[in-house]
Amino acid sequence: MRRWLLALGLCLLAATPAPAQSLLDQVRARGEVRCGVNGGLPGFSAPDPQGVMRGFDADLCRAVAAAALADPARVAFVPQATPEDGFAELEEGRIDLLARNTTITLSRASRRTLAPGPVMFFDGAGFLVPTSLGVSSPRNLDGRTLCWAGAEGGATGLAIEDFGRRLGKVWTVRRFASPPEVVVAMRAGDCHAFVADQGALATRRVTDFPDPDNWAVLPELISQEPLAPWVRAGDEQWRDLVFWTMQLLITAEANEISSARLPEMLASPDPRIRRVLGLAQGFGAGLGLPDDWGARVILGVGHYGEIFERNLGEGSVFGMERGLNDQWTRGGLLYGMPLR
Numbered sequence: 469m470r471r472w473l474l475a476l477g478l479c480l481l482a483a484t485p486a487p488a489q490s491l492l493d494q495v496r497a498r499g500e501v502r503c504g505v506n507g508g509l510p511g512f513s514a515p516d517p518q519g520v521m522r523g524f525d526a527d528l529c530r531a532v533a534a535a536a537l538a539d540p541a542r543v544a545f546v547p548q549a550t551p552e553d554g555f556a557e558l559e560e561g562r563i564d565l566l567a568r569n570t571t572i573t574l575s576r577a578s579r580r581t582l583a584p585g586p587v588m589f590f591d592g593a594g595f596l597v598p599t600s601l602g603v604s605s606p607r608n609l610d611g612r613t614l615c616w617a618g619a620e621g622g623a624t625g626l627a628i629e630d631f632g633r634r635l636g637k638v639w640t641v642r643r644f645a646s647p648p649e650v651v652v653a654m655r656a657g658d659c660h661a662f663v664a665d666q667g668a669l670a671t672r673r674v675t676d677f678p679d680p681d682n683w684a685v686l687p688e689l690i691s692q693e694p695l696a697p698w699v700r701a702g703d704e705q706w707r708d709l710v711f712w713t714m715q716l717l718i719t720a721e722a723n724e725i726s727s728a729r730l731p732e733m734l735a736s737p738d739p740r741i742r743r744v745l746g747l748a749q750g751f752g753a754g755l756g757l758p759d760d761w762g763a764r765v766i767l768g769v770g771h772y773g774e775i776f777e778r779n780l781g782e783g784s785v786f787g788m789e790r791g792l793n794d795q796w797t798r799g800g801l802l803y804g805m806p807l808r
Contacts, residue, residue, distance in 0.1 A: 491706040492536060492756055495564060500542045503529035504554040504566040507547025508647075511671035511780050511788075512569050521545040524779040525567040528588060528697055528714070531769045532565055535713045535761045540768030549646075550619065555582055558700045565710060566698040569665060571623060583707050585697040586714045588772075590792035590801050592689030593627040594666030596673055599684050601660060606631070606688055613640040615659035617647045624663055627691035651676045665693050671786050709755050712807070716762050719804030720744055720771035722795055727770040730763065743807050751807075762807070772802065 495501055505513035505525050513523040521543075530540035546563050548554035554566040559581045569591075570576075572584045595606045595614075603609060616624040620643070628641055642659065644650045651672065653659045662669060669685045677683050697714065699707050720726075723741055725733050733741055742748050746760035755761070769775060773790075780788040794800025 490756075491564060491700075491703045492709060495536050495706075499537070500544045501529060501533045501536060501565060502544045502546055502563045503532070504546050504548045504557055504563040504568055505529065506568045507545065509569065509668055509671065510675045511784065511786050512668070513545070513547075513567070522779065524589065524775060525569060525697075527769045527775045527779065528567045528717075529565060531713050531717060531765050531775075532697075532710055534765045534768035535709060535716075535755075535757060538764050540765075551576075552619070555579075555698070558582060558698060561700065564699070564706070569668065569695050570698060571693045572696050573623070581701050583699050583701040585699065585707075585710050586718075587694040587696050587801075588714055588717075589667060589695040591665045591667045591693040591695055593624055593663055593691040593693065594669055594689055595686040596654070596662040596664075596669040596683055597660065597686060598654075599682055604686065606661070606686055606690060607635060607637070609639060609661055610637050611639060612660035613642060613658070614661045614663050615642045615644060615650045615653055616663040617644045617650050623691070623693070624665075628663055631690040647672065648676070663690075665695075667695075667780070667788070670788050671780070674786055705756055709757070712755060713765060715805045716744065716765055716807060717769075717772040717775065718795075718802050719807050720762070720766050721773040721802075722797070722804055725766055725771060726774060727766055730766055734763075740807070 505521065507513055511523055513521055513525045516522045526545065529543045533543045534540040546557065548557060548568050551568060551570040554568050554570065557563045558566055572587065576582060577584055597603055614628055616628065618624055625643060632639060647664065650659065650662050654662050666685060666689060673680050673683050673685060697710060699710050723744065725741060725744055734745060736742065743751050744762045746752065746763050749759060751759045752761045776790065776793060777783045780786050781790065790800060792801045794802060796803045
């Protein structure tokens with residue numbers, strides 16, 4: 469009997485599945501972070517002439533790689549035509565992270581298979597118009613043709629509908645499959661306004677139109693589009709790693725911990741700075757990372773302001789102002805959570 473029970477116990481033990489490998493362990497074994505990006509939106513994510521993916525979102529991917537793998541270059545960029553494509557890739561495990569100018573909404577966040585990170589770019593639906601039209605507000609576009617790109621029932625189309633109903637405006641709305649198609653229609657005079665996220669319009673005005681001075685992005689927003697990185701739900705360690713890496717970028721800027729000043733900051737007595745740089749013991753333990761993970765991120769990509777300026781701001785061809793995407797102390801909406 470004892471032998472039989474022992475044999476049964478061994479069989480049951482053998483049949484017990486091994487615990488699933490964490491995503492961080494998978495990433496380390498693979499040696500790279502697979503990051504879904506737009507891949508065709510300059511300023512956010514698009515290849516440079518050498519084929520290297522550049523942009524704000526691309527650098528968020530690199531920040532995660534610096535935290536997880538100690539090397540910001542260890543990223544495999546996977547272009548996603550739409551946010552829904554990116555969500556499907558996340559759910560099926562083909563990417564580890566989606567950083568593709570993707571809005572947090574109730575319907576998306578309530579999908580139990582997905583989890584948003586913190587908002588990293590505050591945006592909203594805006595309007596690109598020819599300056600020859602002589603309008604300064606979308607409220608002056610009554611009777612005009614408004615064009616947008618995306619799937620039927622997409623957020624931009626709904627924003628246009630809601631805005632029109634609120635103001636009692638009547639206009640013609642045309643939907644296109646992709647932004648380049650809207651650009652062609654705008655340049656041909658078939659559309660009076662290109663409606664999309666204002667950040668995307670600001671970059672497309674420079675890259676997609678040969679005469680950008682003849683086009684203007686109107687200042688008014690007709691929707692709120694808080695853009696965030698996304699991960700697959702169910703792996704809290706990976707979600708926390710992404711979440712706190714994003715928070716570190718914001719907090720590092722608030723404390724003036726830049727990539728250029730990193731060496732001098734290592735001697736700082738300020739406990740906030742010492743925690744960020746891993747000089748306080750235990751800073752990485754809760755994330756499964758070494759204590760110096762924050763220093764690796766800053767050394768690899770810089771803080772939030774550095775990422776913004778070189779990709780979208782004064783250090784780029786776009787010259788975009790920080791606006792809502794500035795620190796709260798300067799009138800923006802960025803407010804980093806305490807790293808303690």
